[in-house]
Amino acid sequence: MKIADLGKLSGPVLVFGGPYSNLQAVTALREVAERSGIAPMHVICTGDIVAYCAEAAATLAEIRDWGCTVVAGNCEKQLGAGAGDCGCGFEDGSTCDRLSAGWYAHADAQIGAEDRAWMRGRPDFVLFHHAGLRHAVLHGGLSDISRFLWPVSPEAEFAEELALIRATAGPVDRVFAGHCGLAFSRIVEGVEWVNAGAIGMPANAGRATTQYAMLDEGVTFQELSYDHSAAHRAMVAAGLTQGYHEALLSGYWPSEDVLPPDLRRVSA
Numbered sequence: 001m002k003i004a005d006l007g008k009l010s011g012p013v014l015v016f017g018g019p020y021s022n023l024q025a026v027t028a029l030r031e032v033a034e035r036s037g038i039a040p041m042h043v044i045c046t047g048d049i050v051a052y053c054a055e056a057a058a059t060l061a062e063i064r065d066w067g068c069t070v071v072a073g074n075c076e077k078q079l080g081a082g083a084g085d086c087g088c089g090f091e092d093g094s095t096c097d098r099l100s101a102g103w104y105a106h107a108d109a110q111i112g113a114e115d116r117a118w119m120r121g122r123p124d125f126v127l128f129h130h131a132g133l134r135h136a137v138l139h140g141g142l143s144d145i146s147r148f149l150w151p152v153s154p155e156a157e158f159a160e161e162l163a164l165i166r167a168t169a170g171p172v173d174r175v176f177a178g179h180c181g182l183a184f185s186r187i188v189e190g191v192e193w194v195n196a197g198a199i200g201m202p203a204n205a206g207r208a209t210t211q212y213a214m215l216d217e218g219v220t221f222q223e224l225s226y227d228h229s230a231a232h233r234a235m236v237a238a239g240l241t242q243g244y245h246e247a248l249l250s251g252y253w254p255s256e257d258v259l260p261p262d263l264r265r266v267s268a
Contacts, residue, residue, distance in 0.1 A: 006128035016212035017046035017178030018198025021053035028226035040067035046178030047073020047139040054234035056107040072122035080119035133173035140179035151184040158188040202251040
């Protein structure tokens with residue numbers, strides 16, 4: 001396991017997840033950070049730079065040029081290893097599992113050897129201090145990089161991950177995570193567990209905007225507006241028209257089979 005310690009950070013820290021090959025979203029968020037005077041050292045990505053959308057190589061190049069800290073997501077792990085699938089943790093045979101074959105093959109064809117080596121060098125786990133509190137950043141979980149922890153997941157599942165974090169790195173006050181694509185905050189055993197959400201795909205709530213987290217005196221979730229129409233057009237031009245292209249416009253995922261029942265829409 002690769003662990004990176006960023007030391008003590010002061011001032012605003014921007015945490016985001018799931019760029020998902022969405023170049024327009026990454027460019028827009030970088031502009032937000034630069035307008036706000038947030039240096040790359042104070043920007044952290046929870047992983048999965050490359051996924052659903054069309055511009056895998058360009059998105060990765062933008063992230064690397066930005067110079068922010070990136071935690072390895074399952075897509076980084078799989079692409080870095082030359083694996084044949086995304087390792088997202090979707091149930092075998094599910095709609096999400098079947099759809100992933102298309103976008104992963106598209107991304108796999110764009111990523112070269114040097115970028116894969118860079119992916120292999122990403123830390124699995126990041127630590128930093130901020131405002132007197134100790135923070136940890138990971139992708140899904142330490143038990144499983146592709147573990148889905150949802151706003152409605154049982155507290156015991158969060159507690160399992162916290163126990164592994166403490167065993168690996170000692171006590172922490174706040175955890176930032178990603179993977180599930182939904183921004184939320186939970187208090188478990190006195191620790192705030194924050195999912196920063198995903199900037200590359202809407203949160204299945206009927207809005208084209210996406211979300212990220214801002215840490216200052218506390219954590220707030222911010223909406224990211226970007227040129228989602230351009231991202232949609234890029235997917236169509238690339239032939240990625242299995243459903244995620246429409247999600248960029250509608251704000252609704254093409255399948256909810258990965259979601260717990262309590263988070264699914266009552267009607268279409």
